[in-house]
Amino acid sequence: MLVFSSSDKGGTGRSVTSCNLAYRLSLSGQDVAYLDFDFGSPTAGAIFEIPTLERGTPDGGLHSYILGKVAEPVRVDVRVVTERTALKERPPGSGKLSLFPGDVGGAEFHLTNDHIKKAIDLFETVEREFDVAIVDLSAGRSSALDMSLQAVAPKVRPKKADPIRWLLFHRWTTQHVIAASGLLFADNGIIACATNAGFDQRGFRSMVRTIRTAVPDDTAFGKETTAEQEAWLRKSDDILKGLAKARGLGQDLLAGLTPLEPMLLWREQVIMDVDVKRRLAKRATTKAFDELAERIINDDAWEGF
């Protein structure tokens, strides 16, 4: 299965949530590949705490591969190369977790058919080894996004191939909802690109789901929340829900939400169960990641939104 992670703005928590999803999926027994297609600023290495890949690989990453500079992209087993001791453990019954990093100093490129062919080969190769491949795209419209859509379009993808999921991440604020809606529905948005690539519009829309990230609850005001604050928060939330619905990002498209996690405010990282046990992270955070992971791989859950 291929899972694409997109967002309109930077700082939505797309990469950090995707890394956490990859980690949770591997815990649930799936073999997972994480493909860092955020060519301008590959960050997965930092999130998985791999010192040598903090800003991508110096040689032969996915960007070089797509440009045809290397025949095979660099890949690492996250559990082997991570600096974080707890992450090194592979619990019984869990699956592999591999990272295909981007390149240090990668950048936008002018998309050609050769790049699309490379992407098709890459997706096919990882799908033959892994159950799930998460493709993290850079924020906004990019060549990587166009390339991905064309590489999985019905005309090139075998009919019996595994399903595709398209995730759209956005923060739960007015600006972010409007921007995410624009990225999906605008004239040159994702759906328009998908239609151009040969998808039938309805078929593609059934692949798309949104993830609302860092959604605050009333604890965000601190220990002593006033009644006024509670009321204000509820009202703002309702207004946002109305806005999301009006902009086409309503409940029917919602895959789930992740709570505001203080740990992630300081440092983008994998939230592990030990962090919850040590009372550093919220239980609600790992629970949200687990539920999202489950929904993504479960066809029935996905259809039944």
Place this chain on the structure above:
Amino acid sequence: MARPDAPRHPTEQHRPQVVLGAVTTGLLNTSEPLPLEAARQALALLPGVSADWRRHPIEQVVSPDLFFGLDCKLAVRSGAQPRVIGTARARAVLTAGHVLQGSASVAVVLDASKRRLPWAHYAARTGMVEAINKADPADLVNGFLHGRSGSTVLDLGKTGSYVMSLLDRVPQVDRQARLKTQTCRLLWAAHLREDVEPDGRVEAGDDGVFRVRMSTPSELLPQFVEFCEVLAMHDWLLSALKNAFDRSARRGRRAEDEIDPALSYLGHIWNPTAHLPHEMRWLWQALEDEAQLTWEWQSTLTRVRDKVTLLTRKAIEETLHKESV
């Protein structure tokens, strides 16, 4: 401008002293093994040249040799990396209609011309590269087997992968493999010496890559390459079966979905001596004495079959229980 040096007569000195190679092994991207006829068509990778094949004891089809132009550096353990120019030789091997290998090699001629000659010079010497700078054969062997990779350094594993990928696009391949597998890689290096008894060593690295080095007279080289292909295939078989067994024990997964294709596609293929050249049996035997690959295969296969037996018993019991309720 002066004309480039004319090629000198091949003397004793200009024969290849080192041959480097890599074998990549993976599953052909099909839902069912290719029948022999289809495999022969698929592996006829050069128009007009048919693939080599044998039917017994295990079906095997070997593509014609393909050649790839090279101008790159060789990894060395110390000092400057020598630049080499020439062609790599590569072929695809398909065993039991399902296990696909890309096998690539270059013969390295040292002390050849000091600068790059016209391409016709290299094109006439297929499968050979000539080093422009000085290099020590032992250093090349070590550098190739253990050196750092990089985009400017010769990486024959990638040539092998490329040859394998040619088979993804032939009409006989339906691109619906039912088994999740990883591609394995084996590296080998031969130091050609006419005056020595053949001697070889197989190292199993921590990275899961087998590395084989050998000192041998040049006449034994084809057999040595075959040995490496046989070893690479069996190494892959073992890891593919182990992977399927590992996956069958995962959370939330039906064990039979993993075990069924693994048993039906891989269970019958293990037979290292089937295509092993007679001259190389001693090396395989030495490897068996040390690593006991065949024992490991047998015990893994037994574990898989035991699991099937237990699952069957469980299923029968459940059915009986349902009937009695």
